[in-house]
Amino acid sequence: MKNKEYWQKRAEAVAGEQFKKAGEYVTSLIKEYEKAKLSIQRDIEIFYQRFAMENKVDLAEAKKLLGGKELAEFKMTLEEFTEKAKNNIDGIWEQQLNNVSYKVRVSRLEALQIQIQHQMEMLMDSQQKSMNKLLSDIYEDTYYRNIYELQKGLGVGVEFAKLDTQTIEKAIHQKWMEGDFSSRIWDNKSKLLTELQTNLVQSFIRGDSIDITSRILAKRMDVSRSRAATLVNTESANIASRATMTSYKNSGVVKQYENLATLDLKTSDICRAMDGKVFNVAEMQPGLNAPPFHANCRTTTLAYFPDVEDEERIARDIDGKVYKVDGNISYKNWYDQHVVGKYGKEEAAILEKKIKNAAKDKEQYVRYKAILGKDAPRSFDKFQELKYNNTEDWNRLKSDYRKHNAYNKIIANEPAITQDLKEISDFTGVDMVGLEFRVKSKESYLRKINSDSDGSLDPRVIDETILSTNDVIRYTYQDTVDNLVDAYNKVTEKLLERNYSEIKVKNFWVNRNSAYKGVNCTFRSPEGQNFEVQFHTPESFALKNGELHRLYEEARQDGVTPERYAELTYKMIELSSKLTEPQNIREIKSRR
Numbered sequence: 286m287k288n289k290e291y292w293q294k295r296a297e298a299v300a301g302e303q304f305k306k307a308g309e310y311v312t313s314l315i316k317e318y319e320k321a322k323l324s325i326q327r328d329i330e331i332f333y334q335r336f337a338m339e340n341k342v343d344l345a346e347a348k349k350l351l352g353g354k355e356l357a358e359f360k361m362t363l364e365e366f367t368e369k370a371k372n373n374i375d376g377i378w379e380q381q382l383n384n385v386s387y388k389v390r391v392s393r394l395e396a397l398q399i400q401i402q403h404q405m406e407m408l409m410d411s412q413q414k415s416m417n418k419l420l421s422d423i424y425e426d427t428y429y430r431n432i433y434e435l436q437k438g439l440g441v442g443v444e445f446a447k448l449d450t451q452t453i454e455k456a457i458h459q460k461w462m463e464g465d466f467s468s469r470i471w472d473n474k475s476k477l478l479t480e481l482q483t484n485l486v487q488s489f490i491r492g493d494s495i496d497i498t499s500r501i502l503a504k505r506m507d508v509s510r511s512r513a514a515t516l517v518n519t520e521s522a523n524i525a526s527r528a529t530m531t532s533y534k535n536s537g538v539v540k541q542y543e544n545l546a547t548l549d550l551k552t553s554d555i556c557r558a559m560d561g562k563v564f565n566v567a568e569m570q571p572g573l574n575a576p577p578f579h580a581n582c583r584t585t586t587l588a589y590f591p592d593v594e595d596e597e598r599i600a601r602d603i604d605g606k607v608y609k610v611d612g613n614i615s616y617k618n619w620y621d622q623h624v625v626g627k628y629g630k631e632e633a634a635i636l637e638k639k640i641k642n643a644a645k646d647k648e649q650y651v652r653y654k655a656i657l658g659k660d661a662p663r664s665f666d667k668f669q670e671l672k673y674n675n676t677e678d679w680n681r682l683k684s685d686y687r688k689h690n691a692y693n694k695i696i697a698n699e700p701a702i703t704q705d706l707k708e709i710s711d712f713t714g715v716d717m718v719g720l721e722f723r724v725k726s727k728e729s730y731l732r733k734i735n736s737d738s739d740g741s742l743d744p745r746v747i748d749e750t751i752l753s754t755n756d757v758i759r760y761t762y763q764d765t766v767d768n769l770v771d772a773y774n775k776v777t778e779k780l781l782e783r784n785y786s787e788i789k790v791k792n793f794w795v796n797r798n799s800a801y802k803g804v805n806c807t808f809r810s811p812e813g814q815n816f817e818v819q820f821h822t823p824e825s826f827a828l829k830n831g832e833l834h835r836l837y838e839e840a841r842q843d844g845v846t847p848e849r850y851a852e853l854t855y856k857m858i859e860l861s862s863k864l865t866e867p868q869n870i871r872e873i874k875s876r877r
Contacts (some may be wrong), residue, residue, distance in 0.1 A: 802856035
């Protein structure tokens with residue numbers, strides 16, 4: 286009889302074939318999700334092209350009924366959907382489409398939701414069929430490969446039962462962890478459909494633009510795709526484990542099996558604990574005493590023969606290089622001897638974190654690199670070294686990322702806000718001035734955030750400071766002293782009509798000791814972005830950007846003496862006091 290090392294290699298080879306099949310299927314599944322996502326995005330684009338006002342669709346507009354021509358076009362689309370749904374496994378979606386086709390009143394929103402649901406039904410039906418084929422192939426291939434390896438390893442012929450279609454179907458639909466692969470696919474579909482339709486309605490309630498709506502739904506699709514990939518890997522591991530146990534039972538010679546975890550630092554705690562444990566084949570239960578023990582489980586099993594000598598088994602070092610260790614070593618002993626013994630307990634724990642978190646850390650590093658550029662660590666290794674070995678510098682890097690990322694998100698909202706405010710200017714006849722200064726520079730923004738937060742690295746302090754900084758995007762409307770109040774009222778009214786919210790108003794004209802004169806307002810866009818709007822006369826605007834600005838910049842410099850600061854403040858107050866007060870300006874009350 287062959288030694289234990291032989292059985293380990295053969296078990297790993299059989300498992301490797303099934304992991305490969307699952308991996309290839311996941312690749313094709315990702316492509317199917319991308320196709321469905323693009324189809325949904327096209328449906329949304331067409332919807333916005335038809336019904337959007339100023340690139341937005343509110344819920345009331347979405348709930349309007351389809352007109353005669355629109356309804357006729359939708360009925361033709363339903364016929365196309367129904368034809369495609371005829372091949373679906375359970376026929377439920379075909380019946381639902383038939384029911385809708387008889388309706389004479391269909392809202393725009395309902396039509397779009399049906400289009401989105403059709404993409405989901407087709408995607409999940411395809412996944413159901415292809416998963417059934419994948420699991421059947423894995424079960425059959427694993428079963429016969431194990432029988433072959435047993436015959437070769439034992440050096441004798443082994444009688445075994447030939448698999449039939451009914452046996453395979455029964456195996457792949459056998460419930461475990463409260464369900465089978467089919468029920469889990471439909472659970473994923475229901476969850477995704479609910480998420481998509483809920484997010485769609487919420488987008489219409491907020492009046493989101495097409496870009497925001499598409500981005501939100503695409504993100505939900507990506508989450509579902511990740512769930513589907515995990516499902517494939519876990520169900521494949523389960524069915525391979527069941528096929529292995531069936532081959533052991535049918536061989537008549539294998540009475541016990543041993544769990545074999547991977548000797549590297551990626552291995553989960555449960556798999557570490559189960560490594561080397563021997564159980565009776567007749568008592569095998571996936572998830573309890575046989576793999577898979579968790580999602581994306583890599584543990585396999587091998588036939589256990591008590592009288593077989595242990596020689597060597599394969600392990601991997603932190604660089605992924607393969608080496609051999611005593612075949613009788615357990616995961617715990619391997620970890621203590623080859624990891625802790627080599628690196629020490631503290632360093633071993635850090636190495637383990639680096640390896641286990643490598644995938645997520647790489648995603649994080651890509652984000653940091655994209656936002657911080659040359660200020661990010663030069664390599665992924667340096668990034669992880671900083672993250673796990675230098676708390677102070679890591680907190681500083683996180684702080685920098687937080688500030689830069691927030692600035693980029695704020696700036697991304699600027700074009701849509703600027704477009705709205707320009708249109709309001711054209712409609713009301715109130716001039717906009719200083720548009721070239723509407724965006725605060727990143728350097729100025731960072732200086733303000735660092736100053737207002739006292740250089741804190743606390744994420745809560747930074748977030749609160751960013752949230753209270755409302756002038757990264759800022760605009761100025763200008764009118765005469767006779768018309769400024771009327772201009773303020775007209776612009777504010779139009780902003781509110783477009784679902785902007787007034788957050789704060791500060792009328793500096795009413796304070797005779799103010800070094801600055803103007804009406805400063807904070808508004809919030811429908812997308813949730815705060816920005817500042819100032820109202821000035823030509824005279825007050827010229828002063829603000831001229832001599833007053835020069836004095837203000839000197840006063841805010843580090844190192845200015847108290848005496849000089851007082852002198853500068855007095856000069857600013859004196860200059861502002863000479864401005865002509867706009868008519869009825871005191872009617873505008875400061876509020877927040």
